[in-house]
Amino acid sequence: MAVFSRGFGSRRRESDPELPPGQYLTEDFPVLSAGPTPRIDTADWSFSITTESGQVTTWSWDQLMALPIEDVHTDIHCVTRWSKLGTTWRGVSLDTLFADIDTSDAYTMVESYGGYTTNVPLEDLLDGKAWIAFEFEGEPLDPEHGGPARLLVPHLYFWKSAKWVHGIRMHSDDDPGFWEQNGYNMYGDPWKEQRYW
Numbered sequence: 001m002a003v004f005s006r007g008f009g010s011r012r013r014e015s016d017p018e019l020p021p022g023q024y025l026t027e028d029f030p031v032l033s034a035g036p037t038p039r040i041d042t043a044d045w046s047f048s049i050t051t052e053s054g055q056v057t058t059w060s061w062d063q064l065m066a067l068p069i070e071d072v073h074t075d076i077h078c079v080t081r082w083s084k085l086g087t088t089w090r091g092v093s094l095d096t097l098f099a100d101i102d103t104s105d106a107y108t109m110v111e112s113y114g115g116y117t118t119n120v121p122l123e124d125l126l127d128g129k130a131w132i133a134f135e136f137e138g139e140p141l142d143p144e145h146g147g148p149a150r151l152l153v154p155h156l157y158f159w160k161s162a163k164w165v166h167g168i169r170m171h172s173d174d175d176p177g178f179w180e181q182n183g184y185n186m187y188g189d190p191w192k193e194q195r196y197w
């Protein structure tokens, strides 16, 4: 693991081309949750995609684990201004989960155990841009960070990466999720600083 002195860190902070505007680097992994941490046993866990026709496709934990698993190296950026560069995750690509889903809707509502929701355009979940992640830095994802599994959409601010993910519902319109109803941007591109309304 790389260790940086504070001096190096602060020089890097200003000049790093990998750091979006207004962000600073952190070596810790802050926990940001709007409510209590749900505890879901993998034996009870499921993930579903629900389309506009009412068709529901559900995966159990074992079914998820039987799908192709990908290693993901990526930077993450929280709207509260911390960023982590070069994080390592394992998960299943949303391309795999959407492969046989028949939908004409352009938007999704991501739904979590515990009631959290966030809206993401479908195209931002496809083409290698999003995963259901269940490992972080080689370890099972901590419950505080969304374990057993969370959405990982690293090109958007991290509030879009719903912890304790339970399902995705297709929407014809871009309806606001939890934080989006409370002043956060509908899209959340860190490079354009789309933080709030």
Ligand SMILES: Nc1nc2c(c(=O)[nH]1)N[C@H]1C(S)=C(S)[C@@H](COP(=O)(O)O)O[C@H]1N2
Binding pocket: 029, 030, 031, 032, 033, 034, 035, 078, 079, 112, 113, 114, 116, 144, 145, 146, 158, 159, 160, 161, 162, 163, 164
């Ligand atoms: N279910 C759920 N997912 C969530 C949140 C939450 O409160 N509940 N917070 C979001 C926000 S605002 C951020 S910044 C990240 C924080 O993830 P972390 O706690 O693993 O750092 O999770 C996002 N996903």
Ligand SMILES: [Mo]
Binding pocket: 032, 078, 079, 080, 158, 159
């Ligand atoms: Mo956040």
